[in-house]
Amino acid sequence: MPRLSIWFVRVALLYLALGFTFGALMLANKGVPFTPWLWRLLPAHIEFLLFGWTLQLAFGVAFWILPRWQTQRGNEKPAWAALFLLNIGIWIVVCAGWFNWTVGWLMLGRMAEAAAVAAFALHAWPRVKPLMEISASTSKNLSE
Amino acid sequence: MPPITRLFVKTSLIYLITSFGVGLVLAVRPLAPLPALVNGLAPVYFHLFMVGWVMQLIVGVAYWMFPKWSRERPRGYDTLALATYWLLNAGLLLRVAAEPAQLVSAWLGWGWLVVLAALLQWLAGMTFVVNTWPRVKEK
Numbered sequence: 001m002p003r004l005s006i007w008f009v010r011v012a013l014l015y016l017a018l019g020f021t022f023g024a025l026m027l028a029n030k031g032v033p034f035t036p037w038l039w040r041l042l043p044a045h046i047e048f049l050l051f052g053w054t055l056q057l058a059f060g061v062a063f064w065i066l067p068r069w070q071t072q073r074g075n076e077k078p079a080w081a082a083l084f085l086l087n088i089g090i091w092i093v094v095c096a097g098w099f100n101w102t103v104g105w106l107m108l109g110r111m112a113e114a115a116a117v118a119a120f121a122l123h124a125w126p127r128v129k130p131l132m133e134i135s136a137s138t139s140k141n142l143s144e
Numbered sequence: 145m146p147p148i149t150r151l152f153v154k155t156s157l158i159y160l161i162t163s164f165g166v167g168l169v170l171a172v173r174p175l176a177p178l179p180a181l182v183n184g185l186a187p188v189y190f191h192l193f194m195v196g197w198v199m200q201l202i203v204g205v206a207y208w209m210f211p212k213w214s215r216e217r218p219r220g221y222d223t224l225a226l227a228t229y230w231l232l233n234a235g236l237l238l239r240v241a242a243e244p245a246q247l248v249s250a251w252l253g254w255g256w257l258v259v260l261a262a263l264l265q266w267l268a269g270m271t272f273v274v275n276t277w278p279r280v281k282e283k
Contacts, residue, residue: 001211001282009280013273020269024262027239031246031258054198 001064004079008060011087015052019045043097051113052090059086059120066127074126082120089113145208148225152204155233159196163189184244195236195265203228203272210279224275228268235264 001009022045029038063079073079089112096105145153166189173182207225212218219225242257 001280003282006280006282010277013277013280016269017273020266024266027243027262027265028259030243031255031262049194054202057202 002073004076004083005060005064007083008056008063011083012053012056012060015048015056015090019048019053022048040098044094047090047094051086055117056086059083062120062124066124067129067131068127075123077123078119079123082116082123085112085116085119089116146219148222148229149204149208151229152200152207155229156197156200156204159192159200159236163192163197166192180248181244184247188240188243191236191239195232200232203232206276206279210276211281211283213279220275220279224271228271228275231264231271232268235261235266235268238264 022041026038026041026045029035059079059082063073066073068074089109092105092109092112094109095101096109166185169178169182170185170189172178207219213220238257238261242254242261246254246258
């Protein structure tokens with residue numbers, strides 16, 4: 001597993017632990033109410049598990065297993081940018097909700113998340129190809 | 145595909161079908177008089193899909209495909225993986241029963257069963273993280 005995938009997957013596992021903890025606290029509070037304050041965790045629970053866990057895990061595994069060029073994975077910079085932008089975006093969105101930041105912050109967080117997915121798509125697009133690309137000349141030689 | 149992965153993936157497929165069935169029941173709600181219990185099914189529907197299907201499929205495939213832990217213990221602790229399976233499913237099924245029941249029944253025990261469901265699912269998440277973390281490595 002390449003280094004960037006390790007980062008994506010390990011950070012995703014941390015979000016899973018955090019998201020499950022928030023979810024369990026809210027569900028328990030639903031069963032036997034102990035503080036209404038816990039409902040403030042709902043947006044973070046959703047954000048952490050949908051984007052922090054599921055999306056980030058998908059990015060990590062895709063970076064690892066999508067077809068390569070020999071041993072190269074193409075331009076890795078947009079994929080690294082996706083890692084940073086996604087996590088910055090998630091935390092801005094979550095903090096904007098928790099601390100009642102202005103709607104501008106929420107927009108900024110969502111923009112960072114959108115930039116992250118665009119950056120990852122930019123990286124992944126050329127890798128969505130047949131496993132072995134045989135050049136036209138090689139193909140011609142083989143057929144002769 | 146190891147046996148535990150097959151267990152996770154096949155169970156996840158059952159949840160996928162079940163979640164769509166519950167979605168259908170929720171869609172029928174405005175058209176036909178249904179028991180009050182159905183009103184508590186919205187969160188159940190969403191979690192049957194996200195925990196029962198998505199999460200469980202991920203857990204099963206990760207257990208199968210992630211880099212080997214070591215030569216002696218290639219997929220980590222099998223007992224921990226089995227614990228994840230039973231905790232996740234016991235917790236989720238308990239939620240499916242207790243959360244809507246709590247809305248229509250005065251019995252206080254339903255509330256405590258919801259708490260137990262939360263605890264079981266949380267433990268499932270933690271056992272998965274603990275068992276998977278060492279396998280997230282270069283080789």
